[in-house]
Amino acid sequence: MGSLIYGAPAIEVSFDDRTLAHLELLIGAKLRRRESFMLSWRDSTEVGDGRSSAWIDNGIPMFFRYSGSRTPLIDKEWLEELVVQAGSNRGLQLGDDPATEQLVRAKDNSVKRKDHPAR
Known part of the structure; x- marks a missing residue:
């Protein structure tokens, strides 16, 4: 788990390294264009x-700290989805990484993966 360390006094929010890498690219692009936005996420059970x-x-001020030494693979389609959300009136409502979604049961009780062509 990596961390986004944000503000002064700083808060530290844990994200898996792959999600954090996508956030770093998104935030860097938005802030280079001087576009502020709201970022929302679900807290872990450890914090409520x-x-x-x-x-x-x-x-x-913000700082990205990764737990692993390898650069995570970037999913361009997911990154584009995040960019669109961040530009909306509601802001970015960060959910689970589509690559880690669990198996879901279809209506006919057969097991299928959620469709996401970039995976």
């Missing part, structure tokens, strides 16, 4: 299992 949000802005 609720939801949190942060206003992402150029004037607020």
Whole structure:
């Protein structure tokens, strides 16, 4: 698990390295264009299992810390979905990485993967 360390005083939010890599690319692109946005995520059970949000802005310090030494693979389709969400009035509502979604049961009780062509 990597961390996004944000603000002063700093808060540290844990994300898996792959999700954090996508966030780093998204945030870097948005802030280079001076586009602030709201980022929301679901909290882990260790901190209450609720939801949190942060206003992402150029004037607020942030640091990305990865737990692994390898650069995670980037899913361009998922990154594009995140960019669209971040540009919406609601902001980015970060969910699970589509590559790690569990098997789902179809209506006929057969087991299928959720369709996501980039995986």
